[in-house]
């Protein structure tokens with residue numbers, strides 16, 4: 001039977017699409033070289049740069065975040081180059097596997113997934129690399145599998161203090177437009193992002209924001225590329241996209257950027273923080289003696305776009321997810337080695353208090369029905385916090 005009522009989508013990406021963006025995406029086909037579209041396109045590029053806080057160039061591709069991962073590696077590096085990937089969770093592992101497949105030598109800086117990076121270990125690894133064999137350091141700003149963030153300004157400072165020339169590559173896929181990100185200020189050389197999370201668009205395009213240093217590295221890079229070739233892109237009018245531009249998504253982006261600017265980027269971040277904190281208050285209440293708990297054990301690293309929740313030993317997070325789905329609420333699954341152990345609540349993009357509370361309430365019903373131990377009343381804790389901070 002077709003479920004009644006609105007679908008509550010609480011997966012951490014793709015995310016909910018605002019109605020006005022959905023309508024904008026329904027725009028009919030136009031010539032992507034025509035003057036009307038080019039004006040929309042150029043405005044979108046400028047708007048996207050403001051969200052990224054950069055004055056540099058942004059290369060775009062028709063493809064999901066994986067495309068931007070691959071494009072960034074292929075444009076900056078050469079076969080056999082060594083890169084250091086900071087282990088954060090499922091997505092840092094996936095980016096590492098891709099780099100290995102592309103012919104790079106991947107060194108991983110290991111971390112315990114519930115606590116995250118030991119910054120001293122990064123300092124040590126860079127200090128030990130006296131010959132500067134490491135060509136790039138890769139960091140996932142917001143690890144969507146564990147619900148933890150990295151302090152990018154701190155990583156930049158460590159690179160600078162070590163006088164290490166490695167490129168600084170950052171994945172902003174689940175942070176951009178939800179959590180503070182400052183491309184130029186933090187000296188990031190290549191930042192990867194996608195349309196379907198904080199930008200509140202359908203899946204379909206992804207991008208890399210680059211620094212001048214990244215463009216110098218690009219000139220030396222010999223990994224094979226064609227569709228992703230940045231120099232070829234610069235020869236084109238759009239200075240991005242080899243091939244047809246995803247026209248409809250740009251009408252959508254024009255609208256989503258309008259919404260972000262109307263709210264103000266700082267207010268967007270504050271809204272994300274407040275809704276995330278409501279979710280955390282609820283989970284901490286559920287924890288009680290032996291209930292579900294925040295996967296992230298480092299309070300200063302918790303993510304404002306997604307919360308990963310560890311179910312008690314002997315209980316199945318997937319069964320809970322299925323149960324909650326019967327109420328037309330989509331939670332995120334545990335990814336990779338966290339499968340069945342963790343469920344995730346996405347709280348990024350087009351979201352308000354009742355949407356968060358509805359998701360939490362359905363989850364609390366699910367905990368009850370699945371007989372997963374928890375202290376009842378988590379939703380009250382979230383409501384109390386939202387009332388206090390209204």
Ligand SMILES: Cc1ncc(COP(=O)(O)O)c(C=O)c1O
Pocket residue numbers: 013064065066067091140142143144171173174194
């Ligand atoms: C942090 C992060 N990086 C990379 C990806 C991969 O992006 P995509 O699924 O759009 O290819 C995701 C997807 O959720 C992600 O959350």
